Amino acid sequence: MTTLNSSFGSRFGMEYLPTSFMVRVGKRELLVCRDFRKRYYAVNPILECDTGVQAGHLEVLVFGRWLLILSKAH
Template sequence: MTTLHSSFGSRFGLEYMPTSFLVRMGKRELLVCRDFRKRYYAVNPIMECDTGVQAGHLEVLMFRRWLLILSKAH
């Protein structure tokens, strides 16, 4: 069994997410999960881009439901 060491820390709260998966492509990581955070602003219904919780991360919210987090692999 192989374990992937992700650069996504506990600040994302992803240990509580049962429906997430990680894809590593060379020096980049893409994490896909359902968005579970309460947003206190009007969200674009198709695609919303924002900086991530940690430095060097980019969050893309698709269809107000799916969160794609892009980062560098470590």
């Protein structure tokens, strides 16, 4: 994944995922990818919302498989 001025740092490890893409809408960025992290808690099977790894990020897990990461564009 090669993007210019993305606010998603290497802490997400997104550069190794071939099935991810990013959409930029105004001052917001939306990254869609498959969930690759091991969750150590019971996850809602339809929709799960959580704060992101970095400040200002919101993670939405859809159907336990797709991860939507919302952030402010820089």
